[in-house]
Amino acid sequence: MNEQPYLIPIDRVIFEEEIKKSLFITHIAHTPTIEIAKAFVDEIKTQHASARHNCWGFVAGRPEDSLLWGFSDDGEPSGTAGKPILAQLSGSGIGEMTAVVTRYSGGIKLGTGGLVKAYGGGVQQALKQVQTIEKKITTQLQLGLDYSLMPLVQSIMAQYQAAQLDGNFGQRIDLLVEIDIREADVFTQTLVNKTGAKVEIKPKHM
Template identity: 65%
Template sequence: MNNLPYLIPARVHTFEEEIKKSLFITQLAHTDGVEQAKAFVSRVKGEHPSARHHCWGFVAGRPGDSMLFGFSDDGEPSGTAGKPILAQLSGSGIGEVTAVVTRYYGGIRLGTGGLVKAYGGGVQQALKGVLTLEKKIVTRLSLELDYAMVPVVQVSLSQFSGVEVSTYYQERVSMVVEIEQRYVESFSQIIVNKSGAKVKINHLDN
């Protein structure tokens, strides 16, 4: 379900490994969307301009959303870098994540199997050490209600860990609240039932 929370990286995490004299530097970062993912790849390339390869993969949305997958072998043999990187990311349960594996070539060829292991393994190790946060999918609702219903709404809101964003007291009360999408239907039903359908509830665009 697209309204359920999911994990995202809390900050950039780096894992380094030397394999047969080649140095592999894996960096993981939170990237919200394809443009941020590409920008992170460019940033890493700028940090290591003399490296032979910068292979990468990203999951630019929620985990499992294959419409927002991307990867590149960046000059390594086809299928030996980008796909193993993406395979680790897509199986991690973490969303909005980009991995860039920078390789400083050490003069010894690893072969296709060795490359798959090096690139996929580096990301696997980096994922073990990355700190994550839970991203909640929230939405805003506008409510029009009588004064007597304000405490009822506030109590119901707190039951779903919602937030009262703003409240204006005029002839009736206008309130804007923020709540996780997965709770909107249940919250709305409680308010409708307790007010006898006298509270107007509208969705606001985020």
């Protein structure tokens, strides 16, 4: 599993341009899963139901994970739309993103080279407007501890930027914490060392 963080888009972006009387509208959105990517494609297709083509490509995970890529020419000549769209997305270094390019045809043929340029170029321009944030890869741990250890554990959590997701305060304290996966081993070791192994630490099975 790749533990390095990667960039994801924050907001939706729309870019429009007219090429030889055809209007190309590029829509980009954050889509963390294949299901959400396909739902976004359907949403744009519904919105622009009268358009001749709604071509698309998505990267539904890490930017380099080709198992989560998809694309469609939606009736354009094979290889002229979906692939150029996907090439721009996968080359951007941004993950969890879908682009749908809507084309309203103006009756002038662009030729295969013209189409590749129009679809790829529209996505390239739209990507310049995309604002991103870093998505860290996290893991969850369950901690069991006595009340007397809580202040120490909280200070260690703060040191490693571990977030408390849930807490159960009964005979003892049970905490569910989330932490950057790259810090998890050191965090666990620090807890063991500083509390004299008095904290029970278990990975949460997702």
